[in-house]
Amino acid sequence: MGMTMTQKILAAHAGLESVTAGQLIEANLDLVLGNDITSPVAIHEMSKMKVDGVFDKDKVALVMDHFVPNKDIKSAEHVKEVRQFACEHCISNFYDVGQMGIEHALLPEKGLTVAGDVIIGADSHTCTYGALGAFSTGVGSTDMAAGMATGKAWFKVPSAIKFNIVGKPSKYVSGKDVILHIIGMIGVDGALYQSMEFVGEGIQYLSMDDRFTIANMAIEAGGKNGIFPVDDLAIEYMKAHSKRDYKVYEADADAEYSAEYTIDLSTLRPTVAFPHLPENTKTIDEVGEIKIDQVVIGSCTNGRLEDLRVAAEILKGKKVAKGIRVIVIPATQQIYLDAMEEGLLRTFVEAGAVVSTPTCGPCLGGYMGILAAGERCISTTNRNFIGRMGHVDSEIYLASPAVAAASALTGYISDPTKL
Numbered sequence: 001m002g003m004t005m006t007q008k009i010l011a012a013h014a015g016l017e018s019v020t021a022g023q024l025i026e027a028n029l030d031l032v033l034g035n036d037i038t039s040p041v042a043i044h045e046m047s048k049m050k051v052d053g054v055f056d057k058d059k060v061a062l063v064m065d066h067f068v069p070n071k072d073i074k075s076a077e078h079v080k081e082v083r084q085f086a087c088e089h090c091i092s093n094f095y096d097v098g099q100m101g102i103e104h105a106l107l108p109e110k111g112l113t114v115a116g117d118v119i120i121g122a123d124s125h126t127c128t129y130g131a132l133g134a135f136s137t138g139v140g141s142t143d144m145a146a147g148m149a150t151g152k153a154w155f156k157v158p159s160a161i162k163f164n165i166v167g168k169p170s171k172y173v174s175g176k177d178v179i180l181h182i183i184g185m186i187g188v189d190g191a192l193y194q195s196m197e198f199v200g201e202g203i204q205y206l207s208m209d210d211r212f213t214i215a216n217m218a219i220e221a222g223g224k225n226g227i228f229p230v231d232d233l234a235i236e237y238m239k240a241h242s243k244r245d246y247k248v249y250e251a252d253a254d255a256e257y258s259a260e261y262t263i264d265l266s267t268l269r270p271t272v273a274f275p276h277l278p279e280n281t282k283t284i285d286e287v288g289e290i291k292i293d294q295v296v297i298g299s300c301t302n303g304r305l306e307d308l309r310v311a312a313e314i315l316k317g318k319k320v321a322k323g324i325r326v327i328v329i330p331a332t333q334q335i336y337l338d339a340m341e342e343g344l345l346r347t348f349v350e351a352g353a354v355v356s357t358p359t360c361g362p363c364l365g366g367y368m369g370i371l372a373a374g375e376r377c378i379s380t381t382n383r384n385f386i387g388r389m390g391h392v393d394s395e396i397y398l399a400s401p402a403v404a405a406a407s408a409l410t411g412y413i414s415d416p417t418k419l
Contacts, residue, residue: 001020001254001255001256002251002252002253002254002255002256003018003019003251003252003255004160004195004197004251004252004255004256004257005133005195005197005227005229005249005250005251006135006158006160006195006197006225006227007019007020007021007157007158007160007195007255008249008250008251008252009116009117009118009134009135009249010025010027010118010135010155010157011025012116012247012249013027013028013029013030013118013135014026014027014028015028019157020157021157021158021159021160021256022156022157022159023156023157024154024155024156024157025154025155025157026152026153026154026155027118027152027153027154027155028118028151028152029059029118029119029120029147029151029152029153030059030117030118030119030134031059031060031061031107031112031113031117031119031120031121032059032060032061032119032120032121032144032147032148032151033060033061033062033063033103033107033119033120033121033122033123033126033144034060034061034062034063034082034121034122034123034141034144034148035062035063035064035065035066035103035122035123035360036063036064036065036066036067036068036075036078036079036082037066037067037078038122038123038141038144039062039078039081039082039085039122039141039144040078040081040082041122041141041142041145042122042141042142042144042145042148043081043082043085043145045141045142045145045146046145046148046149049145049146049149051149051150053089054089054091054148054149055147055148055149055150055151056151057089057090057091057092058092058093059151060089060091060092060093060148061091061093061094061095061103061107061112062082062085062086062091062093062094062095063095063100063101063102063103063106063107064079064082064083064095064096064097064100065095065100065101065102065103065106065358065359065360066359066360066361066364066366067079067359067360067361067366067367068096068097068100068359069097069357069359071361071366071367079096082094083096093110093112098333099333100333100358101331101332101333101334101335101358102298102299102300102303102329102331102332102358102359102360103121103123103300104123104125104126104128104129104212104216104300105212105300105303105304105331105332105335105358106331106332106358107129108128108129108131108132108212108237108241109241109332109334109335110241111238111241111242111243111244112242112244113129113132113134113136113242114132114134114238114242114244114245114246115132115133115134115230115234115235115238115246115247115248115249116133116134116246116247116248116249117129117134117135117136117246118134118135118136118153119134119135119136119137120136120137120138120139120143120144120147120153121136121137121138121139121144122138122139122140122141122143122144123138124138124219125138125216125217125219125300125301125382126138126139127215127216127218127219127223127224127225127226128212128215128216128300129215130215130218130225130226130227130228131208131211131212131214131215131216131226131228131234132228132230132234132237132238132246133227133228133229133230133234133246133248133249134227135225135227136225137224137225138219139153156193158193158194158195158224158225159194159195159256159257159258160194160195160196160197160255160256160257160258161186161190161191161194161195161196161197161223161257161258161259161260161261162197162199162257162259162260162261163182163196163197163198163199163200163260163261163262163263164199164200164260164261164262164263165178165198165199165200165201165202165203165206165263165265166200166201166202166262166263166264166265167202167205167264167265167266167267168202168205168265168266169205169206169265169266169268170266170268170417171417172270172310172400172402172403172416172417173265173268173269173270174210174213174310174400174401174402175206175207175209175210175211175212175213175214176213176271176301176302176380176398176399176400176401177268177269177270177271177400178206178210178214178263178265178268179213179214179216179217179218179220180217180271180272180273180278180281180398180399181263181268181271181281182196182221182261182263183217183220183221183273183278183279183281184271184273184278184279184280184281185261186221186261187221187222187279188220188221188222188277188278188279189221189222190221190222190279191218191221191222191223191224192222192223193222193223193224194222194223194224194258195223195224195225195226195227196218196221196223196225196226196227197226197227197251197257198211198214198226198227198228198229199229199251200262200263202263202264202265203228203229203231204231204233205265207233207306208233208234208237209304209305209306209307210306211228211234212304213301213302214226214228215227215228216300216301216382217278217301217382220278220382220383221278221279229250230246230248230249269283269284269285270283270284270399270400270402270403270415270416270417271283271284271399271400272284272287272378272397272398272399272403272413273384273397273398273399274384274397275384275386275395275396275397276384276385276386276395276396277384277385278382278383278384278398284403284413284414284415285415287413289412290376290397290412290413291376291411291412292324292376292377292378292397292407292411292412292413293323293324293325293371293375293376293377294324294325294326294327294369294371294375294376294377294378294379295320295324295325295326295327295353295377295378295379295404295405295407295408296327296329296362296363296369296377296378296379296380296381296389296404297311297326297327297328297329297353297379297380297401297404297405298327298328298329298330298331298356298362298363298380298381299329299331299360299363299379299380299381299382300331300360300363300382301380301381301382302380302381302400302401303329303330303331303332303335303358303380304331304335305330305335305338305339307380307401308328308330308335308339308344308401309342309344310400310401310402310405311328311348311401311402311404311405312339312343312344312347312348312405314402314405314406314409314416314419315347315348315351315353315405315408315409316347316351318351318409319351319352319409320351320352320353320408320409321408321409321410321411322411323411324408324411325354325369326348326351326352326353326354326408327353327354327356327362327368327369328345328348328353328354328355328356329355329356329357329358329359329361329362329368330355330356330358331358332358333358335358336357336358351408353408356368362379362381362389363379363381363382363383363388363389364388364389365387365388365389365390369389370389370390370391371389371390371391371394371396372390372391372394373391373392373393373394374391374393374394375390375391375394375395376394376395376396376397377389377394377395377396377397378396378397378398378399378403378404378407378413379396379397379398379399379404380398380399380400380401380404381396381398382398383396383398384396384397384398397413399413402416403415403416406419
């Protein structure tokens with residue numbers, strides 16, 4: 001029996017000729033990731049182990065991004081602890097104020113993730129790096145501690161679902177619409193502990209930013225990971241950002257999948273996930289009249305340069321609707337700088353939006369955009385659970401940057417193709 005792309009990567013890192021779904025393996029790690037919320041817990045756990053230090057100072061990444069710049073004393077203490085740990089262990093990839101970005105946008109940009117890697121991170125959206133053909137998945141802080149100490153992790157080899165992507169998307173249909181459509185189709189547990197493997201000729205029409213978005217939200221369908229084949233675009237991206245060697249793995253022709261779906265990009269419409277689950281999707285044509293109070297454009301899902309360009313294109317020369325709060329968050333310092341040089345930040349400010357330093361802040365209800373009772377937000381983030389962005393009586397609608405920007409202009413969830 002053949003192996004899927006994910007299974008081949010795991011087999012290689014476990015030193016095995018082959019693996020099968022359900023098999024327990026111990027795999028060598030190429031990168032262990034933590035942030036300012038999860039790293040302190042991992043550091044405490046690692047301190048209980050009889051180890052001299054981290055397994056490889058170049059293969060640990062600590063990114064301060066959730067409450068940075070620090071929002072209160074507790075977050076300041078957490079970052080101080082991680083900062084001291086990074087200094088003590090000479091961690092090469094420690095990113096603090098002035099250098100930090102939202103972790104899942106920052107690490108590919110810095111060239112720390114490449115095709116063929118096995119990566120764990122104490123953050124559920126670590127699955128983002130599958131866009132480059134890596135196996136990457138979120139783990140708990142205890143697993144992060146073990147990974148930092150030993151350079152290894154235990155996995156149950158996942159089965160896989162194949163998503164055959166065909167067709168060409170129309171204007172303002174993006175990777176966010178693709179993954180919301182898929183989650184709406186299979187549900188938030190439709191890929192539970194499975195690898196979501198995206199293939200097909202339609203992938204050529206998905207930019208790297210689209211692919212990062214799709215892989216990022218694999219966890220919202222319950223997936224263990226999401227992964228794309230390594231094509232010329234992915235190779236071009238890695239060569240532009242990384243000096244590391246990469247390795248291309250391809251699924252065998254006789255690889256076994258638990259299910260297969262075909263997604264025709266040409267038939268998709270801008271899609272919105274209604275409260276309180278990402279699976280609660282409607283196309284923009286089915287939304288109806290939904291008044292909003294706030295718009296958030298950013299996050300590890302949709303804070304990349306292409307996302308900001310689309311939003312700025314829609315907002316340019318216009319004003320956000322009266323009473324609507326619009327918060328734009330470039331995902332990294334480099335994206336912030338590029339957006340500034342392209343004039344995108346001026347467009348946002350002149351339209352009546354505020355531009356933030358890179359942070360996860362509002363996505364997890366941390367700061368920089370907390371919702372009050374009864375308020376509604378349309379957001380380019382990845383989760384819309386009850387109380388996710390603030391009060392339990394607030395509502396979050398997930399959408400693409402195009403839909404979010406269009407909605408900012410009207411005050412209602414709006415179709416960007418009809419402005």
